[in-house]
Every structure is written in structure tokens, then in C-alpha cells.
Amino acid sequence: MTAVQRDPMALCCTGVEVRLDAKTLLADASVHLSPGRVTAILGPNGAGKSTLLSVLAGQRAPTQGSVTLDGRPLADHGMQALALRRALMPQESAVAFDFTAQEIVALGRYPHRRAPVHDEDAIVDEAMALTDVSVLAPRILNTLSGGEKARAHMARALAQLWHPRPDGATRWLLLDEPTAALDLAHQHSAMRLLRAWAGRGVGVVAVLHDLNLARRYADEVVVLGGASGGLTQGATAEVLQPALIEAVWGTPCQPVTSADGTVQYLFG
Amino acid sequence: MTQRFTARAVLGGSLMLLVVAFLVGAVSGAYAISLPQLWNVLATLGQGADKSPEHLVFLNIRLPRLVLGVAAGAGLGMAGTLMQGLFRNPLADPGLVGISSGAALAAGVTIILGAWLWPVLPRTLGSWTLVLMAFGGGLSVTLLIYGLSRSEGGTRMALMLLAGIAVNALAGAGLGFLSVMATDEQLRSLQFWLLGSLGGARWSAVLLVAVAVLLSCVAARSLAEPLNAIALGEAQAALLGVDVERTKRRAIVVTAVAVGAVTATTGIIGFIGLIAPHWVRMVAGPDHRVVLPASALLGAALVLAADTVARTAMAPAELPLGVLTAFIGVPMFLWMLRRFRGRI
Numbered sequence: 001m002t003a004v005q006r007d008p009m010a011l012c013c014t015g016v017e018v019r020l021d022a023k024t025l026l027a028d029a030s031v032h033l034s035p036g037r038v039t040a041i042l043g044p045n046g047a048g049k050s051t052l053l054s055v056l057a058g059q060r061a062p063t064q065g066s067v068t069l070d071g072r073p074l075a076d077h078g079m080q081a082l083a084l085r086r087a088l089m090p091q092e093s094a095v096a097f098d099f100t101a102q103e104i105v106a107l108g109r110y111p112h113r114r115a116p117v118h119d120e121d122a123i124v125d126e127a128m129a130l131t132d133v134s135v136l137a138p139r140i141l142n143t144l145s146g147g148e149k150a151r152a153h154m155a156r157a158l159a160q161l162w163h164p165r166p167d168g169a170t171r172w173l174l175l176d177e178p179t180a181a182l183d184l185a186h187q188h189s190a191m192r193l194l195r196a197w198a199g200r201g202v203g204v205v206a207v208l209h210d211l212n213l214a215r216r217y218a219d220e221v222v223v224l225g226g227a228s229g230g231l232t233q234g235a236t237a238e239v240l241q242p243a244l245i246e247a248v249w250g251t252p253c254q255p256v257t258s259a260d261g262t263v264q265y266l267f268g
Numbered sequence: 269m270t271q272r273f274t275a276r277a278v279l280g281g282s283l284m285l286l287v288v289a290f291l292v293g294a295v296s297g298a299y300a301i302s303l304p305q306l307w308n309v310l311a312t313l314g315q316g317a318d319k320s321p322e323h324l325v326f327l328n329i330r331l332p333r334l335v336l337g338v339a340a341g342a343g344l345g346m347a348g349t350l351m352q353g354l355f356r357n358p359l360a361d362p363g364l365v366g367i368s369s370g371a372a373l374a375a376g377v378t379i380i381l382g383a384w385l386w387p388v389l390p391r392t393l394g395s396w397t398l399v400l401m402a403f404g405g406g407l408s409v410t411l412l413i414y415g416l417s418r419s420e421g422g423t424r425m426a427l428m429l430l431a432g433i434a435v436n437a438l439a440g441a442g443l444g445f446l447s448v449m450a451t452d453e454q455l456r457s458l459q460f461w462l463l464g465s466l467g468g469a470r471w472s473a474v475l476l477v478a479v480a481v482l483l484s485c486v487a488a489r490s491l492a493e494p495l496n497a498i499a500l501g502e503a504q505a506a507l508l509g510v511d512v513e514r515t516k517r518r519a520i521v522v523t524a525v526a527v528g529a530v531t532a533t534t535g536i537i538g539f540i541g542l543i544a545p546h547w548v549r550m551v552a553g554p555d556h557r558v559v560l561p562a563s564a565l566l567g568a569a570l571v572l573a574a575d576t577v578a579r580t581a582m583a584p585a586e587l588p589l590g591v592l593t594a595f596i597g598v599p600m601f602l603w604m605l606r607r608f609r610g611r612i
Contacts, residue, residue, distance in 0.1 A: 057507060058507075059503060059506065059507060079506060079507075079509055079511075080509040080511075082507075082509070083507065083508050083509030084509070086507075087507070088504075088507050090501075090503075090504060093500060093501060093504060094501065095499055095500055095501075096356035096357065096498075096499040096554075097356075097358065097499055097549065097554035098549070098553065098554055099496075099499060099553070099554055099555075100553070103496075103553070103554075103555065104500070107496060107497055107500060107508065108508075110493065110496075110497050110508045110509065110510070111508055111509040113493065160508070
């Protein structure tokens with residue numbers, strides 16, 4: 001069910017394998033991601049979700065296979081050029097020293113420091129407002145709760161990608177379990193925010209654990225760690241069928257339709 | 269919430285402390301010079317006519333010592349900030365992790381064994397020999413400590429401090445071994461490495477250190493912003509477009525140059541690189557664009573103040589400077605250990 005439309009602006013990886021010493025973290029992964037869509041990477045623990053995300057970010061070079069952006073090998077873009085158009089929100093990030101939440105969000109503007117725009121400070125403020133961390137601005141990041149930290153790091157990623165690129169290059173927002181530490185309300189507001197950014201042409205790729213969030217907000221899903229060890233990519237509603245969920249996660253699953261017509265799952 | 273002062277206030281305040289420490293240091297000592305006399309000396313500087321005692325004392329004895337103090341303090345304060353930013357660790361002091369003692373051991377080896385091991389070296393490198401050897405010693409230790417304590421997501425604080433203990437022990441043993449072979453005169457200069465002193469201030473050496481520290485400070489300026497990003501972790505910094513490897517290489521070389529040059533001339537002055545950045549961060553926050561220059565200014569002020577006490581407290585005897593900075597630095601370090609114990 002691999003997406004077949006060939007988009008020149010896509011972020012793709014083909015036959016990617018990542019080995020660390022003798023351990024295979026990711027085997028034969030091929031995905032094709034299009035901008036303007038929310039793609040959820042799903043799978044059980046240890047299936048290689050974060051590894052796939054770091055390969056797509058250019059943070060980790062695959063042992064085998066290729067990664068391309070706009071049809072060019074990702075490594076050829078250069079880390080500085082990539083930093084202008086690709087942000088990665090980490091799963092957890094220990095920050096050294098007592099930086100405030102605002103200073104951490106402002107670091108998202110680091111790649112743009114050589115060519116600042118006139119509203120650099122406003123960007124930081126607005127990004128913080130979007131993830132609801134404005135009131136935490138003067139607090140020391142390391143003293144915040146897990147969910148508050150996650151929202152500050154999300155604001156940093158948004159600040160990094162704030163304006164469309166003048167050369168028209170597509171922006172990519174990659175997030176590693178952005179909702180894992182968030183409360184219910186913030187989970188949904190974060191996902192709505194990601195949808196809005198995808199609506200503006202940004203390619204959004206998020207590792208998620210919550211299948212119901214994926215079902216509700218993702219256009220496409222990439223499921224790792226199936227029984228055959230393979231990878232399934234496709235439209236959310238098509239791929240996330242009870243049979244596949246039971247095969248991958250080994251948990252009985254019962255679809256129900258919520259009041260707004262979205263299918264959600266009950267487990268167990 | 270945090271109460272912080274603006275960059276301007278912090279830099280202005282540190283500069284003022286430095287000026288006050290400089291003036292107090294200039295007027296006090298075995299031969300007291302009053303402020304009007306000091307003004308008179310400064311006003312007639314370069315005219316060459318006045319050869320009053322205070323003139324001679326100030327220009328030949330006190331001023332080189334003050335300049336050496338400024339250079340040493342600025343170099344150590346700046347180097348401490350760079351190490352802490354690079355190690356992502358507020359306890360990474362060049363003295364504690366053994367960079368200073370590595371430089372001192374290399375300098376000691378040069379003094380005692382240099383003429384025998386490499387007779388050609390002093391002739392070709394001249395007065396730079398000691399500085400270059402100290403730089404080499406400091407650089408080796410920095411690389412060793414970094415290699416040992418580095419791990420995914422930063423450096424391991426405990427490993428770093430333990431490696432520092434080992435290097436300091438080795439340097440102590442090495443200098444002890446050298447002292448057996450040393451002549452009486454060499455023995456006194458070895459003692460001087462271990463305790464630290466500005467007493468060896470001669471204009472030729474002072475200018476050498478001042479130039480080395482000034483160049484290091486200029487080179488360190490471009491590292492401030494990358495070090496801020498590295499606080500997020502090396503992987504995240506790379507995603508922001510920071511050339512992490514290049515930043516690390518530069519920070520290590522700049523630190524080794526500054527600490528090497530300072531240690532070659534003053535011996536081991538501990539804890540300035542720990543205290544100055546820590547105090548600056550407490551009032552200014554951790555932004556390296558402020559912490560780097562302010563730590564250099566505050567470090568210089570601290571060394572000048574400590575040296576003035578060292579010269580005058582038990583006059584005519586002189587206290588070793590390193591002993592004084594340790595008296596301030598060790599309680600401070602223990603207090604920091606308590607504060608950061610959850611992260612060690």
C-alpha cells in the first residue's frame with residue numbers, strides 16, 4: 001500500500017537499514033512523505049520509529065539504503081541548509097544550565113541568526129502562545145513538568161520553521177512522540193496545531209503511540225514492526241484496520257464511531 | 269521565576285569591579301603609592317623625565333604584575349566558561365579536571381629535563397618554549413578528559429571529576445619526581461607551579477601571556493552562540509545547523525592556549541574558572557554571549573583582588589595565590605556539589 005504518486009518535493013527513504021554494532025534498529029524501510037500532510041509513524045516499542053525519524057531528519061546516516069529530499073540525497077543538502085527548513089522535536093531533551101523556557105524557544109531561531117527577519121522576538125512569543133507556554137516564558141526549563149517541557153520544545157521547533165522559505169523550499173516538521181507527556185486537552189490542541197501547519201504546506205511527520213490520535217488527525221500512517229517485520233504505509237483509514245492492529249500490537253481491538261463520525265478504537 | 273540582570277548591567281558591573289580591583293592593587297603593597305601619586309605617574313607616562321621611586325616601583329614591579337593578573341584571571345574565567353559550555357557541565361573547571369596541572373607538569377618537565385632531553389628546543393623556540401609545552405600538556409589533558417567522560421547526551425559529571433583526580437594525582441607525582449632531580453633553584457620554581465603566584469611577572473613574559481589570552485578571548489567570541497545551542501545536546505545542536513565538531517575543536521584549542529599560557533607563567537591558580545562563570549550565571553543567566561566576556565572580567569577582578577591580599581596580608585611575606593583562591597574556591601565547589609548532587 002505504498003504511496004505511489006511521485007512528488008518532486010517529497011522526503012523519501014528507500015531500503016533503509018540502520019545497524020548499531022550487531023543490532024538491527026531498522027530493516028528495509030521505504031517511505032515516501034509528501035508535504036502538506038500529517039503522517040504518523042506507529043509501531044510497538046523497539047520497532048524503530050525514532051530511528052526512522054532520525055534518519056529522515058538527517059541526524060543519523062543509514063547503514064544501507066538512501067534518503068532523498070526534493071529528489072536529492074539528504075546528506076547533499078548540508079546541515080546548515082537543512083536547519084532552515086527542517087526541525088526535529090526530540091522525545092526527551094536534557095538541557096544544560098538554567099536556560100529559561102523563552103531562551104530555549106529562541107534557540108529555534110539559531111539557524112536564522114545570519115539573516116534575521118524584522119520580527120524575531122515576535123516569532124518566539126507567538127510560537128510560545130501556540131503551544132500554550134507563554135506564561136512559562138521566564139521559568140527555568142529544567143524546573144518544568146514533562147508536558148510543559150515538551151510544549152516548550154514544540155514551540156522551539158515551530159519557531160525554527162516559522163516563515164515559508166523565500167526560495168519556496170518545503171518545510172518539514174518532525175516530532176518524536178510530541179503528545180506522550182501531554183494532558184488530554186493539550187494532546188488534542190497539539191494535534192490540531194500540527195494539522196493547521198500541514199494545511200500551510202508543511203510536511204508533518206510525528207511518531208505517535210496513541211492510535212486514536214493518529215486515526216483522528218493523521219492523513220497517512222507508517223506502521224512499523226508488523227508480524228512479517230515489514231512496514232506498511234498508506235491512508236490512515238485504510239491501514240489502521242482491526243486485523244492489522246491486532247497483528248502488530250497483539251491487542252484485540254474494536255472500532256467504534258464517535259459522535260463526530262470519526263472511527264476510534266477500544267482495546268482489550 | 270528568576271531575577272536576572274541585563275547583559276549591560278552585568279558587563280558594566282564586572283568591568284567596574286575590575287577597575288576597582290586594579291586601582292586597589294596599584295596603590296597597595298610593600299611600597300604604598302597614594303592615588304594622587306598614581307595619577308601623577310600615569311599623567312607623566314611616556315615623558316621619561318620623572319624617575320621618582322613610585323614611578324619606578326609602579327612601572328617595573330606593580331604594573332607588570334597587575335597586567336599579568338588581569339590576563340591570568342581573564343584567561344582562566346573565559347577558559348572555565350568554554351569548558352563548562354562544551355562539557356555541558358557547570359563543574360568543568362580547568363583546574364579540577366586537570367588541565368592546569370597537565371600544563372604545569374609539561375612546564376616542569378621542560379624546566380628540569382628540557383635542557384637534557386631536547387637541548388635544541390629552547391634555542392629554536394626561545395621564550396615560547398615553556399608556553400608551548402604548557403599548551404601541549406593542557407591540550408592532551410583536555411582531549412583525554414573529554415574522550416573519557418563523553419557519553420550520549422553530554423558528559424558524565426562523575427567520570428569527568430574522577431578523571432580529573434587521576435590527572436591531578438599524576439601531575440602531583442610527576443612534579444614530586446622532578447623535584448628529586450631538581451637543583452635548589454629549580455625546586456623553588458617547581459614549588460611555584462604547585463601553588464600559583466604572580467610573583468614571576470617580568471614584562472617579556474607578561475606581554476606573551478597577555479597576547480595569548482587576548483587572542484583566545486577574540487577566538488572565543490564566535491563560540492558563544494554555538495555553545496548556547498550545544499546546551500540542548502550535541503545532536504539537537506547539529507539539527508540547528510551547528511558544526512558541533514568544529515565548535516568542540518576550537519573550544520578545546522582555545523582553552524588549552526589560554527590555560528597553557530597562563531599556567532606557564534603563574535603556575536596553578538585554581539578555581540577562578542569555576543567561581544567566575546558560576547557567579548556570572550547566577551546574576552545573568554546562562555547565555556554564553558554574556559557569560560564569556562563577563563567571566564573574563566570577573567575572573568580578572570578576582571585574581572587581582574586575591575593577589576593584593578596575597579601581597580599585603582602577611583607582608584613582607586607573600587602568600588601563595590593558588591592557596592588563597594583554593595580557600596575561596598573549595599567551599600564554593602562543595603556548595604555547588606551539594607546543589608548539583610542529583611545530576612552527578
